[in-house]
Amino acid sequence: MPRVALFDPCYMSALRPGDINFARHVLETLGDTVTLLDGRCCGQPAFNSGFRAEARATGRQLLKAGQPFETVVVTSGSCTAMVRHYLPPLFEGRRAAGAASIASRFVDFASYVAAHPNLGRLSFRLDGVVAYHDSCHTRRELHASSAVRSLLSRIEGLEVRSLAHEEECCGFGGTFSAKLPEISVAMMTSKLDDVAVTGARVLVSADYSCLAHLESGARGIGIQLEGWSLAELLSRALS
Amino acid sequence: MRTYHERASREMRLERPSATVTPIMRKLVNDAHAMLARGPLDARQRAANARAYAIDHLDELHEQLRAQFERRGIGYHRCATAAGAAAKVAELLGDAKRVAKSKTMVGEEVGLTHALRARGMEVLETDIGEYIVDIEGRGPSHITAPALHLNRTRIKEMLERTGIELEDDDPVRLSRVVRDAVGAFFQDCDAGITGANAVVASSGRITIVENEGNVSLGASHPKLHIAITGIEKVVADEAGALAILEVLAPSATAQPLTSFTHFLADPLPGQQRHVVFVDNGRSRILRDPRYREVLKCIRCGACMNGCPVYRAAGGLSYGSPYMGPIGAVVSPLLWPDGRYADLPFASSLCGQCTEECPVGIPIHRMLLDLRADAVKDHHVADAKERLAWKGFAAAFGGATRARAATALTRIGLRSFGRAIRPPGPLRDDPRLLPDPSLDHNPELLTSAAARRDVIPEAAIAEPPPADRAALFTQRAAQLGVTVASSAEPRDGDSRLRATAAIASTGSVLLTGEAASRRPILAASRVVVEVDRTTIVAFPHNLQDYLGDGDALILTGASRTADVEKILVRGIHGAEEMVVVLGGEG
Numbered sequence A: 001m002p003r004v005a006l007f008d009p010c011y012m013s014a015l016r017p018g019d020i021n022f023a024r025h026v027l028e029t030l031g032d033t034v035t036l037l038d039g040r041c042c043g044q045p046a047f048n049s050g051f052r053a054e055a056r057a058t059g060r061q062l063l064k065a066g067q068p069f070e071t072v073v074v075t076s077g078s079c080t081a082m083v084r085h086y087l088p089p090l091f092e093g094r095r096a097a098g099a100a101s102i103a104s105r106f107v108d109f110a111s112y113v114a115a116h117p118n119l120g121r122l123s124f125r126l127d128g129v130v131a132y133h134d135s136c137h138t139r140r141e142l143h144a145s146s147a148v149r150s151l152l153s154r155i156e157g158l159e160v161r162s163l164a165h166e167e168e169c170c171g172f173g174g175t176f177s178a179k180l181p182e183i184s185v186a187m188m189t190s191k192l193d194d195v196a197v198t199g200a201r202v203l204v205s206a207d208y209s210c211l212a213h214l215e216s217g218a219r220g221i222g223i224q225l226e227g228w229s230l231a232e233l234l235s236r237a238l239s
Numbered sequence B: 001m002r003t004y005h006e007r008a009s010r011e012m013r014l015e016r017p018s019a020t021v022t023p024i025m026r027k028l029v030n031d032a033h034a035m036l037a038r039g040p041l042d043a044r045q046r047a048a049n050a051r052a053y054a055i056d057h058l059d060e061l062h063e064q065l066r067a068q069f070e071r072r073g074i075g076y077h078r079c080a081t082a083a084g085a086a087a088k089v090a091e092l093l094g095d096a097k098r099v100a101k102s103k104t105m106v107g108e109e110v111g112l113t114h115a116l117r118a119r120g121m122e123v124l125e126t127d128i129g130e131y132i133v134d135i136e137g138r139g140p141s142h143i144t145a146p147a148l149h150l151n152r153t154r155i156k157e158m159l160e161r162t163g164i165e166l167e168d169d170d171p172v173r174l175s176r177v178v179r180d181a182v183g184a185f186f187q188d189c190d191a192g193i194t195g196a197n198a199v200v201a202s203s204g205r206i207t208i209v210e211n212e213g214n215v216s217l218g219a220s221h222p223k224l225h226i227a228i229t230g231i232e233k234v235v236a237d238e239a240g241a242l243a244i245l246e247v248l249a250p251s252a253t254a255q256p257l258t259s260f261t262h263f264l265a266d267p268l269p270g271q272q273r274h275v276v277f278v279d280n281g282r283s284r285i286l287r288d289p290r291y292r293e294v295l296k297c298i299r300c301g302a303c304m305n306g307c308p309v310y311r312a313a314g315g316l317s318y319g320s321p322y323m324g325p326i327g328a329v330v331s332p333l334l335w336p337d338g339r340y341a342d343l344p345f346a347s348s349l350c351g352q353c354t355e356e357c358p359v360g361i362p363i364h365r366m367l368l369d370l371r372a373d374a375v376k377d378h379h380v381a382d383a384k385e386r387l388a389w390k391g392f393a394a395a396f397g398g399a400t401r402a403r404a405a406t407a408l409t410r411i412g413l414r415s416f417g418r419a420i421r422p423p424g425p426l427r428d429d430p431r432l433l434p435d436p437s438l439d440h441n442p443e444l445l446t447s448a449a450a451r452r453d454v455i456p457e458a459a460i461a462e463p464p465p466a467d468r469a470a471l472f473t474q475r476a477a478q479l480g481v482t483v484a485s486s487a488e489p490r491d492g493d494s495r496l497r498a499t500a501a502i503a504s505t506g507s508v509l510l511t512g513e514a515a516s517r518r519p520i521l522a523a524s525r526v527v528v529e530v531d532r533t534t535i536v537a538f539p540h541n542l543q544d545y546l547g548d549g550d551a552l553i554l555t556g557a558s559r560t561a562d563v564e565k566i567l568v569r570g571i572h573g574a575e576e577m578v579v580v581l582g583g584e585g
Helices: A010-015 A019-029 A044-048 A052-066 A077-086 A094-103 A109-114 A136-141 A145-153 A181-198 A208-221 A230-238 B004-014 B017-037 B043-056 B058-072 B082-093 B105-110 B112-118 B128-136 B152-161 B171-187 B214-219 B238-253 B282-287 B292-296 B308-313 B324-334 B352-356 B363-376 B383-395 B399-416 B442-447 B468-478 B517-522 B539-545
Strands: A003-007 A033-037 A071-074 A106-108 A124-132 A155-162 A202-205 A226-229 B074-079 B098-101 B122-125 B191-194 B198-200 B205-210 B224-230 B260-264 B272-278 B482-484 B493-497 B500-502 B507-511 B525-531 B551-554 B576-582
Touching: A003 A019, A003 A052, A010 A019, A010 A208, A010 B399, A019 A033, A019 A109, A019 A226, A019 A230, A033 A052, A044 A052, A044 A077, A044 B363, A044 B383, A052 A077, A052 A094, A052 B383, A052 B399, A071 A077, A071 A109, A077 A106, A077 A136, A106 A109, A109 A145, A109 A230, A124 A145, A124 A230, A124 B442, A136 A145, A136 B352, A145 A155, A145 A230, A155 A230, A181 A208, A181 B004, A181 B308, A202 A208, A202 A230, A208 A226, A226 A230, B004 B017, B004 B308, B017 B238, B017 B308, B043 B058, B043 B238, B043 B292, B058 B074, B058 B198, B074 B082, B082 B105, B082 B112, B082 B224, B082 B272, B098 B112, B098 B171, B098 B214, B105 B112, B105 B224, B105 B272, B112 B122, B122 B128, B128 B152, B128 B171, B152 B171, B171 B214, B191 B214, B198 B238, B205 B214, B205 B238, B214 B224, B214 B260, B214 B517, B238 B260, B238 B539, B282 B292, B282 B324, B292 B324, B292 B363, B324 B352, B324 B363, B352 B363, B383 B399, B468 B482, B468 B576, B493 B517, B500 B539, B507 B525, B507 B539, B517 B551
Parallel strands: A003 A033, A003 A071, A071 A106, A124 A155, A124 A202, A202 A226, B074 B272, B098 B122, B098 B191, B191 B224, B224 B272, B482 B576, B493 B525, B525 B576
Antiparallel strands: B198 B205, B205 B260, B260 B551, B500 B507, B507 B551
């Protein structure tokens, strides 16, 4: 099996330390030899705020770290999209080609696992109900929603409830949630309404950033809701 | 109110636009998708190609167009600036006193109504939605539905301000009251001003879409018709115009086509016709490879219909004539002085705008580039924010430093997260900072409640009839048109012979004398004879029937949905339309 790197996005190691071990568990069960990459950032917060030089300097460290690997698995659709689509054009000339070549080895966790040759040997079982949040970047930037859904459907005993208006953004959007808090909260509230009517108390997504935003809102409003990463759900379904 | 944030929070606090806008837009977007799914399935690609060709050959097409306008006797005017365009329209109006204006976004862009009023002219907004927002005085909140932010109660209040007495706020009554006021004005005015959705270079015809009939009246003003539009609105040929029409009304309002689609040709006898093309920065945008594609825009509004930020804070928060995601791209490009530099930040970058755009403009990617421009030009981000991002880049400049920074964040959130509440003005924000030490509780998986909503299964549409006449009959009936094999003549009928018809949209094509607008609008019932052998499948198949002269596509009776998007039929024109289907069957 090829040596793969597993990238723990900066916001996840801050907000959900240890979650990366769920992804590692899944990959190792698939037979991969996994090297952990942490202490880096794809540069998206700076990039989305219009600070290109800072995004380039930050993303460059991640690309350098990813260079020795054939594949870098990322447990966040949003970071994957940043690396694959937006990072390479920040470089010029020969460096742009180099950046594009490394960036193309980055893949989101869901797509990687869904296409893994050993996936058929694994069996997943977890009894209960989750609701699925189809995050914007996994859906529109990576077109990986079907990969997530195919993985969820492999878990025996699990009922996956879809959200009404599932194409609508949860209102996080990185710095957007701090710059325009009223709008961000209005979008969040609307999404929490859609989650509440499903009856599920666990919300799963390929992007924990959306989940952290929704969880922080749910706690503030007083709704019992946990946001689980796809990796956590799969890992728990393995054991 | 200088910033988007200030305007948006004020709108949300005082006007609550979302309560009116969100449910309407959710339904509209679903309906629009269903309408586009009726086909043809390559419509979006064809429209995108037509627009891309136009902006790639703009100078050449304008050359052609100028010659065609000369042949037809239509005045061709090109203005570099907004002020110049308004002055040109005023000059063309000469000593006109009373001017009937229909909806034009470029008119909003150049401040046309205001400029003409400042010169002492009486200008009436004749579109029902524009008429209402003109009373309110805050401008349109949506590109195709100007009064979207006002519910019927507010609209009734607005109309009462002008001295109109109303028994109730029934949308039919509200729409007809405005219709009557506009209709009376048209009886006695000196000129009609319209916009233009496309101008055809190869034939010199002007394509305009509308539902109410006010454009029909303005464009057929016996003395003077002036159309104002952007220089980018030229298209190569009729095929290009038809390609745009195939996606424009479906994307904008979930209609197959608007009730009236005009292909205006020579001026009427005794009439002067002019087209004013506005540049106002478009040539500059065209030279920038990052943004030139935005000139493909057909102003359908699908991006704002789908935008969660637009829905939450409404269209007036943008403070620009162009609102929503497309407004957040176009406004800072047209006015590069920084006044709209913060609009590109009015997006969570969810990408729904790009997905909805029927001509393939990568809207959210342009927003990202515009954010970088705004930072570079020092239009946004104060010294503190600039320093913070430098610190961010420095922290992630090495793995050890980054790990330390992450650990500090984690410890901070654990220790103080729950104590930190948003500052004063934002105390309504319910969010609590996350606590990274919280473990998940797998028992929540098995303690779910029953589902309380039902997501409707996508209805499996019945396959449409294969026979074109049968499909035409079905689609026309959906628009409220009666299709029969004969119709007893009645007083007040306008009886016309169609040149062709379109099965997919239930439309009829009138050309030459039959396309005369005013007799059609004056009739109490429009009866159109269609030879079934002239029914084509889709709008883009209509090309061979369009001829070279005046042409008008009728798709159902004149209508409006300017009050809460509720359909009201029979505005400036008959409510009743009958198609008599003849020919061999």
